[in-house]
Amino acid sequence: MAAKICLVTGASSGIGRATALELREAGHIVYGAARRVQRMDELRQAGGHPVAMDVTRDDDLDRVVRTVLDEQQRIDVLINNAGIGLHGALEDVPVERARHLFDVNVFGPARLIQLALPYLREQRSGTIVNVSSIAGEISLPLVGWYHASKHALESYSDSLRQECKPFGIDVVVIQPGIIKTEFEEDTPRELRAVSGRGPYAKLAESMASRAENATKASDPAVVAKTIRRLLESPKPRVRYPVGYLARTILALNKLLPDRTFDSMVTKIDRT
Numbered sequence: 001m002a003a004k005i006c007l008v009t010g011a012s013s014g015i016g017r018a019t020a021l022e023l024r025e026a027g028h029i030v031y032g033a034a035r036r037v038q039r040m041d042e043l044r045q046a047g048g049h050p051v052a053m054d055v056t057r058d059d060d061l062d063r064v065v066r067t068v069l070d071e072q073q074r075i076d077v078l079i080n081n082a083g084i085g086l087h088g089a090l091e092d093v094p095v096e097r098a099r100h101l102f103d104v105n106v107f108g109p110a111r112l113i114q115l116a117l118p119y120l121r122e123q124r125s126g127t128i129v130n131v132s133s134i135a136g137e138i139s140l141p142l143v144g145w146y147h148a149s150k151h152a153l154e155s156y157s158d159s160l161r162q163e164c165k166p167f168g169i170d171v172v173v174i175q176p177g178i179i180k181t182e183f184e185e186d187t188p189r190e191l192r193a194v195s196g197r198g199p200y201a202k203l204a205e206s207m208a209s210r211a212e213n214a215t216k217a218s219d220p221a222v223v224a225k226t227i228r229r230l231l232e233s234p235k236p237r238v239r240y241p242v243g244y245l246a247r248t249i250l251a252l253n254k255l256l257p258d259r260t261f262d263s264m265v266t267k268i269d270r271t
Contacts (some may be wrong), residue, residue, distance in 0.1 A: 004231065005072045007031045007064070009112070010082030012039040014181035015131060015220045016029040019079060022224035023231075026049050026207045031068050034082070035109030043189060045109060052249045055082045056100075064220040074123060077231060077249060078116050080109035081131040083149075085183045088194025089204070098145040105149035110156060117164075127236070130157045131174045133247050138253045140265050161238065172230055173239045177246030180217045214247055218243035229236045 006023050010016035010122065011032030017040075020032040024046045032043045033053035034230060036058035051067060053060045083105045086097060120126035135143065136150035154173055161171035179261050182238035195204040223242050230236040240249045253261055 004028045004076035005031075005074055006077040006079065006231075007033065007068055007075060007116075008079045008081060009033045009053065010131075011043060011050070012036040014183070015176065015179065015215050015223045016042070016079075018220035018224035019081065019227050020048055021046055022221070022228050023077075026228050026232075028077075029072060031064070033064050039201040039268070047112075055112070056103045058111060061108070061112050061115055065112070069119065070077075073101070073118055073128070075119055077127045077129065078112065079129040079131065080112060081234065082108065082239035083131065083183075086145045086192075087143055087187055089142055089200040089221060092195045092198070092200065093145055101145055102152070105146075106152045106156065106215065109153065113160065114223040114258065116267075118167075120164075120169050120225065121167045122266060126168075127170045127172065127231060128160070128164070129172050129174060130154075131176070131223075134177050134249050135177060136173070137250055138261075139198075140174070140245075142200065142204055165201065169246055171238075172236050174223060175239055175246060175250070176223050177216075177241065177249065178214070178217045179220055179223065179243050181201050184211070184217060195215075202268050209269060214245050233239040 006028050008016055008020045009031060011020040012034035016032070016034065020030050020043050024030045024043065028045070030048040031051055032040050033049055034040060035052065035054050037050050037052045044050050051064050055061065071262060073081055078198050084101060086093060086101045132153050133150045135147040136154035139147050152237045157171055157173045164171055188211045189206045190230065191208040225240045226240050230240060239251055
């Protein structure tokens with residue numbers, strides 16, 4: 001297929017890094033955006049274009065979109081992958097941290113889309129990929145704010161898809177399951193730091209221990225390959241659950257009564 005001009009956010013690690021490299025291998029022209037430019041040397045060596053960007057800074061977003069357009073005269077694919085996590089009971093997490101989470105996970109991607117859309121509409125083609133999570137459909141304890149941000153991103157994506165259909169623009173949501181990333185590795189520490197003492201301590205310790213003892217997780221490459229395939233599809237699906245337990249957890253959430261699912265995910269280990 002013809003090479004596409006792709007912009008991937010959060011490209012310095014995890015899913016973003018794997019996606020940027022996968023798309024370069026497929027022959028696409030890739031701009032990888034992240035705050036930590038020094039961690040994108042591999043992308044540069046692969047022929048990609050690392051650019052510095054903080055998704056919470058409007059001037060950064062405008063500069064990066066302008067850079068891509070000035071150098072390539074078009075943009076075909078926008079992959080909103082940059083995101084952060086936040087663990088802890090809803091009672092314990094400061095609202096200021098939740099606001100920052102939404103700035104990164106929801107408002108940053110939304111602003112970047114606003115900047116890119118006029119050019120995609122003019123071309124009457126393009127693909128916007130929003131990397132959500134299975135958290136966009138389910139709810140778990142002690143991750144409430146993170147799940148809320150992903151629910152918001154998915155609802156936003158659905159409306160965006162409906163609005164963009166007349167212009168030939170695809171909007172696709174990726175729903176990773178359990179993936180080996182820095183986000184997953186930091187889960188036990190943050191659970192204990194935020195809610196390790198007080199009324200939610202037992203649940204926090206149980207969840208932290210389970211995270212530490214987890215032996216299975218998918219490599220970010222499985223997500224990257226899925227994104228590559230959807231870009232090669234003439235009619236991509238609306239959602240792509242991908243990675244360890246993604247389809248299983250989403251199916252359980254749909255099949256089980258709410259209170260049964262609640263009991264399953266709040267069970268405290270006694271061992």
